[in-house]
Amino acid sequence: MGILILGTATAEAGETLAEDFSGSPETRWDYVADSVMGGVSSGQVFFLTEGDVDFARLTGTVSTENNGGFIQFRRKLSDRPTSDTAGVRIVVRGNGEQYFIHLRTKGTVLPWQYYEAEFKTTESWTEILLPFSSFKASGAMLRSTPTPTGITSIGVVAYGRDHQARLDVSKVSFY
Template identity: 40%
Template sequence: MLKLEANWEFVADTVMGGVSNGQIATQVVDGRSATRLTGMVSLENNGGFIQMATDLKQDGSALVASNWDGIEIDICGNDEIYDLRIRTDDLDRPWHSFRAPFRATAQWTIVQFPFAVFEPHRTDQGFDPAKLRRIGIVAVGRVFQADIAVSGVRLF
């Protein structure tokens, strides 16, 4: 395992004119220090997402993850479906990503995402683990109240 340092930032569809709202905060959730994403996802004004995202290296360069099989995250949520999205240096548009949906249960759970489960979105690029740059936890695609906490991120 390789523990990754996450410096989460909040991003919402308001960058494209949407009206979803939310926030991230460092909190203790069920006894663990975590970063928590909360908010309301709205589909109005062509919106539909809020997310917490982090570059995997502080300087924004690629993390070579070729010797690893995937990403493992400690998650606690509100039993809703979210996406884990990853980006590589090969993706040059904000809407390009590799995606894997998951359910965030109400108890702390370790969820493993082998690199093979990620589906490309709006890109013809293949996934290259040697160019891993950014990950995001995204509440997306339907009207709902998001509430998800992350206490750890690792490569496995």
């Protein structure tokens, strides 16, 4: 697991903001479920505002029936992180379940290839730093960790076991 830092998110020097969920995020993020491969998981992503916080909410039922087991929302990156980028920074809250960040790179050619790092949620907004060294490759044919300049998309994922998902994300950036 990455480093946990409690508090409110602010942009820092050297940080690349990938998303703060303002300004029509539905045009940048796509919802995907295992139904694209015959699975039966279901859910959706909402883009909401609470007070002065804009965020995405992923909700649904993750089912491993029929070789399934995921729901996610993801974004293709038009600007890639620089070579000195150390990892992914997210601000989240949720229902106490474990969730994942999935990264795809120029080297993840097949649909089932990605790099993943896990994190746990609480009911309070929590900042989480996920260094690239904490990301694991989904298969043996990939590098052991992602190369920042090769990252092409980022996904926020409920995955791998039967459970109810409720995850709010207010910031996603690279640090």
